[in-house]
Amino acid sequence: MPIDKQRRQNLWRNELSDLVRGISGGFLFGIPLLYTMEVWWVGSSAEPPRLSIAIALTFSIVFLLNQTTGFRNTVDVRVRDTFMDSVETLALGLLCTTCVLVLFQEITLSTPLGEALGKLIYESVPFSLGVALSNQFLSDKSGDKQDSQEDRSKPNKRKQELNGTVADIGATAIGGIIVAFSIAPTDEVPMLAASTSGPWLLALTIASLLISYAIVFAANFSNQSKRRQQQGVFQDPFSETVVSYLVSLVVAAAMLWFFDTVSLDDPWSTWLSHTLILGLPATVGGAAGRLAI
Template identity: 55%
Template sequence: MKSHNRHPVTNSAQKAFKKEIRDAIKGVSSGFLFGIPLLYTMEVWWIGSYAEPLQMLIALLTNFVVVFLLIRTEGFRGTTDTKIRDASIDSIETLAIGFICTALTLVLLRQIDLNTSINEAVGKIIFESVPFTLGVAVANSFLSGDREGGTNTPPSSSPQSKTAEINATLADVGATSIGALFIAFTIAPTQEIPMLASAMTPPWLLATIAASLLISYGIVFVAGLTNQARRYQQQGLFHRPINETLVAYIISLMAGLLMLWFFHQLSLEDPWTVWLSHAIVLGLPATIGGAAGRIVV
């Protein structure tokens, strides 16, 4: 009898664990959508580098209060009747998600390394994580969607289906381009891209590519944001998640290069290695912008 009663408990625990992971992924994805532009802002790096402990504490407490109020309204779990104790726990978890993702991104961008002092690293993480944690907190309010109902419907060979495939492909290419251009336009004119690219060695560039693809895939196909179920029914070049992620990344890189050339950050005289490194560095936020564009079409 005891072994027979374990299965409902186990299934319930598994469902709760899966929901917890899904909520965390949704929060991370929303955090990147909100926080990536500020992560490419050197003025915030400097503020974090020279902030005093008291300033860090004030920023941390202020961030916690705002996140707590957002969680009480409707946090990334989608619960409107959250008790104060539960909201406090969720707020701490939200801050933790923001701190971890911000720290990993700053390490990826070479703004935190083994030579960075603890005080400087903590300051950068606290100040850079503010929009990130706000994005995590409002994930369900602004970017929730139904994960269910998505099926991998095979495309038909009828003329109407071919036309639908072309239209769907053009819509996704357009949405990706608009989202990528929007983010790249705000970052490309700044000096952050050349500064970051100059510090990137090939292994770090490869890591940035991997992070861009992983975050893009998570936002569109894992996090359950907006109309995610429809993404699995797309046809054309974007019919499968892996294809969509790779094609969208290439489009985002092209959008980033266009903006870098437009703002005279790159010229035809520059070697291809400079073009490549700049494109990969700007490709991270541009890819996130492209993913944002696709989840709202």
């Protein structure tokens, strides 16, 4: 009986890890397109036949990807398993898209059903592809344990810890700049900031922190075990997530000022709302940057 209970716990743990990996991959691939108002407009006005074609094409691509990779550690052998995982992939893509569009107040209780479905289906395409590709491009690499043991055996541990902290901050800033650079000069940021109230901005902040933590520490992507063993000024998972988010916010604010989206004459509330809106993609980019080192 204890063996069966432990087996069930392991199954649930593996399932949860697969789901977190898929959702994290969806955000890494899909978050930039969520800041494109043209996609909102096209989706909201699309007719049911076009929406059906979009779903069918996305499912076909996801099905082919799940034959070789997918978001699970195991590769599907039977067509039935691939089909079920493909349905789950589309569901995860729709779930991620729904959460973000609700946070952005692009979908509310007053949004017509057809408009909401159109936005969700069109925006969920890159999210679903990101879920399907998460295990292929971002899976944990073997040898992390050996590398971490070698790192701990090196001399001058304090200097090494400081270098690791600086490298993480630099990687976060670089990744945040790469993603935020193409979004900061667009009209989507002021539009979203104008329609998002204080409680939703707080929810967006919490979501950004959770996504960053999931990508780096919970999704079993590359070097995750090595990152958990790092020690330094901000090297435990909680403090690293918070500090990296603050770095991403600084990057977002700098990009907004650089492109003159906000100016020094604007009130602090404008700076705050715009920065938090751009902070989500900057945070995702920063998490991707930390995965790369």
